[in-house]
Amino acid sequence: MRDISEWSREAICRDAETREIIESNPRRAKKICLSCPVVAECLEYSLIYKEHGVWGGMTHIERIRMLRNNPTLQQLLTTEAKLLRLFEKRYSIAEDYWAAQRAAEQSA
Numbered sequence: 001m002r003d004i005s006e007w008s009r010e011a012i013c014r015d016a017e018t019r020e021i022i023e024s025n026p027r028r029a030k031k032i033c034l035s036c037p038v039v040a041e042c043l044e045y046s047l048i049y050k051e052h053g054v055w056g057g058m059t060h061i062e063r064i065r066m067l068r069n070n071p072t073l074q075q076l077l078t079t080e081a082k083l084l085r086l087f088e089k090r091y092s093i094a095e096d097y098w099a100a101q102r103a104a105e106q107s108a
């Protein structure tokens with residue numbers, strides 16, 4: 001899964017006007033999402049991070065229903081979310097380590 005900062009650059013809703021439609025008009029939003037090149041990544045992100053509103057062409061209620069009807073999918077997403085949190089934690093620790101190394105090198 002690519003980071004949101006990467007895939008959101010390809011999103012149809014990256015301009016303010018389309019974003020406004022996405023946030024205010026679920027019916028129109030769902031039609032827009034159908035032609036979005038990152039619809040799958042958007043949906044996956046919203047399922048992992050439990051977003052509200054229309055993401056990936058589905059409303060929050062529709063996503064909840066989909067997960068309730070698909071326990072296997074729910075389990076996979078829970079595992080993916082745990083792995084992402086672990087990765088983010090490890091990445092943060094590594095960043096802190098390298099920042100401390102650079103600071104130590106500069107002060108030496």
Ligand code: SF4
Nearest residue numbers: 011013033036042056
């Ligand atoms: S799928 Fe819809 S909400 Fe998601 S990025 Fe594309 S246009 Fe925006």
